[in-house]
Amino acid sequence: MALNVELLESSFAQIKMNSSEVTKRFYTLLFTDYPEVQPLFANTHMEKQGKQLFQSLVFTVNNLRKPDALSDVLRGLGTRHVQYGVLPQHYPMVGSSLLKAFEVSLGTAWTPDVQQAWIEAYEVVAQLMLEGADYSPERLMPTVVK
Numbered sequence: 001m002a003l004n005v006e007l008l009e010s011s012f013a014q015i016k017m018n019s020s021e022v023t024k025r026f027y028t029l030l031f032t033d034y035p036e037v038q039p040l041f042a043n044t045h046m047e048k049q050g051k052q053l054f055q056s057l058v059f060t061v062n063n064l065r066k067p068d069a070l071s072d073v074l075r076g077l078g079t080r081h082v083q084y085g086v087l088p089q090h091y092p093m094v095g096s097s098l099l100k101a102f103e104v105s106l107g108t109a110w111t112p113d114v115q116q117a118w119i120e121a122y123e124v125v126a127q128l129m130l131e132g133a134d135y136s137p138e139r140l141m142p143t144v145v146k
């Protein structure tokens, strides 16, 4: 899929100016709309986590023109997320809250084209992360499935 790189870059430049506010709003929306994911962050230092999440978004947008490097990093990120207890069904939840946080940050600049560009970009990111993740039953329930 050809992502709308120009639109992603220009809209993200604006989002970046309020990174800590956007990140805080993202987690507030996530835990309000999907309280079932909050336990995954029970032992997490949320301020540090927010910075790491935003850094990975910066890396992603900076590397949209280098898909090979980006794909490797995102697959690795997806591999690590299995250890954090993240399941495939959590990805649309995070996507929805993240895009809502972007929408609030951009205000009138959140046009239908910008929204579409981010929906497509998130789908690609989530797909790559899931490619790197092993969700085989043996892995999820090692003591039950032999």
Ligand code: HEM
Residues within 6 Å of the ligand: 037, 040, 041, 043, 044, 045, 049, 052, 053, 056, 057, 077, 080, 081, 084, 085, 086, 087, 090, 091, 092, 094, 125, 126, 129
């Ligand atoms: C676009 C998708 C996502 C991105 C870019 C992302 C990014 C990150 C980053 C950069 C970290 C820091 C640790 C590391 O690098 O391995 C992290 C940790 C984590 N993420 Fe994600 N993530 C995404 C999706 C998700 C989803 C769908 C969930 C499920 C709710 C989730 C839950 C977590 C948890 C629980 C941690 C570990 C926190 C800890 O260290 O205690 N992430 N994520």
